[in-house]
Amino acid sequence: MEKIIVIKCGGSMIDDLSEKFFMDIKEMQDQGFKPIIVHGGGPAINRLLSDLQIESEFINGLRKTTEEVMEVVEMVLSGSITNKLVRALHLNGISAIGMTGSDSGLIQAKAKDFEKLGLVGEITTINHEILLKLLSMNLVPVISPIAISENSNGYYNVNADSAAAAIAVAVNAEKILFVTDVSGILKDKQVIETVSQHEVQSLIQEGVITGGMIPKVSAALKCLEGGMDQVMIVSGKTPLYREGQFIGTTILKEQKVVSF
Ligand SMILES: Nc1ncnc2c1ncn2[C@@H]1O[C@H](COP(=O)(O)OP(=O)(O)O)[C@@H](O)[C@H]1O
Numbered sequence: 001m002e003k004i005i006v007i008k009c010g011g012s013m014i015d016d017l018s019e020k021f022f023m024d025i026k027e028m029q030d031q032g033f034k035p036i037i038v039h040g041g042g043p044a045i046n047r048l049l050s051d052l053q054i055e056s057e058f059i060n061g062l063r064k065t066t067e068e069v070m071e072v073v074e075m076v077l078s079g080s081i082t083n084k085l086v087r088a089l090h091l092n093g094i095s096a097i098g099m100t101g102s103d104s105g106l107i108q109a110k111a112k113d114f115e116k117l118g119l120v121g122e123i124t125t126i127n128h129e130i131l132l133k134l135l136s137m138n139l140v141p142v143i144s145p146i147a148i149s150e151n152s153n154g155y156y157n158v159n160a161d162s163a164a165a166a167i168a169v170a171v172n173a174e175k176i177l178f179v180t181d182v183s184g185i186l187k188d189k190q191v192i193e194t195v196s197q198h199e200v201q202s203l204i205q206e207g208v209i210t211g212g213m214i215p216k217v218s219a220a221l222k223c224l225e226g227g228m229d230q231v232m233i234v235s236g237k238t239p240l241y242r243e244g245q246f247i248g249t250t251i252l253k254e255q256k257v258v259s260f
């Protein structure tokens with residue numbers, strides 16, 4: 001059985017990925033892991049929208065996506081960022097192939113709430129066979145979270161954390177790493193090393209987890225609900241590993257207590 005690891009690269013640090021990050025991906029391959037990369041790009045989308053003087057707003061961490069905004073989202077994610085990442089991987093000796101969630105119907109979605117959010121997609125199906133074929137060819141798929149509509153005549157903007165989580169569950173990944181610009185979930189400026197599903201909900205309610213960390217931990221919880229048990233939030237600015245262990249916050253599945 002292949003050990004698949006899904007690595008979600010957040011837009012927050014995609015331009016600052018350390019050389020060590022790529023060396024760590026190589027090390028994962030040497031250890032027998034098959035990486036799949038799903039990337040975001042929120043800050044780069046914001047920059048181009050602002051240059052083009054197109055207004056956009058976030059509602060509960062999701063970008064309200066009009067037709068005009070969607071064109072920019074696709075241009076930045078599938079045009080610019082996927083290709084930059086593929087080239088950076090190749091530069092570091094890793095064979096990668098860029099694709100969007102629309103390719104081969106990989107990510108199918110429907111409108112989450114068209115009235116409120118426009119073309120924001122809610123994932124309905126992951127057609128993961130193509131990924132397994134690419135992995136068997138020792139290629140690292142680099143995926144932008146642009147979904148295809150169920151009837152194939154439209155496209156949707158999917159939050160990259162949600163796309164990564166759905167793909168990880170669909171391919172039965174051993175691990176998922178949410179790579180971002182902070183070293184994990186922080187409380188009082190300290191990284192929380194391990195946190196349970198239940199504690200994460202409390203941290204959101206207490207206002208410790210806010211902003212972009214909310215869709216990330218929600219996606220992490222979906223992975224645990226989907227049967228995975230190794231979910232981490234780590235930094236892409238510093239090495240991923242220390243002494244064979246990933247560095248960051250591990251979100252743990254709650255153990256069910258069975259009484260007889
Ligand atoms: N408790 C928390 N711990 C760490 N980061 C948090 C927390 N609450 C909110 N954040 C914010 O979440 C951000 C990461 O989310 P986001 O900017 O969407 O990243 P990405 O683009 O990598 O997906 C951090 O930079 C930080 O500002």
Ligand SMILES: CC(=O)N[C@@H](CCC(=O)OP(=O)(O)O)C(=O)O
Nearest residue numbers: 010011040041042062063159160
């Ligand atoms: C629906 C929605 O909000 N989509 C995101 C897709 C990119 C993303 O998720 O990028 P990060 O990983 O950098 O946050 C957006 O338009 O910004």
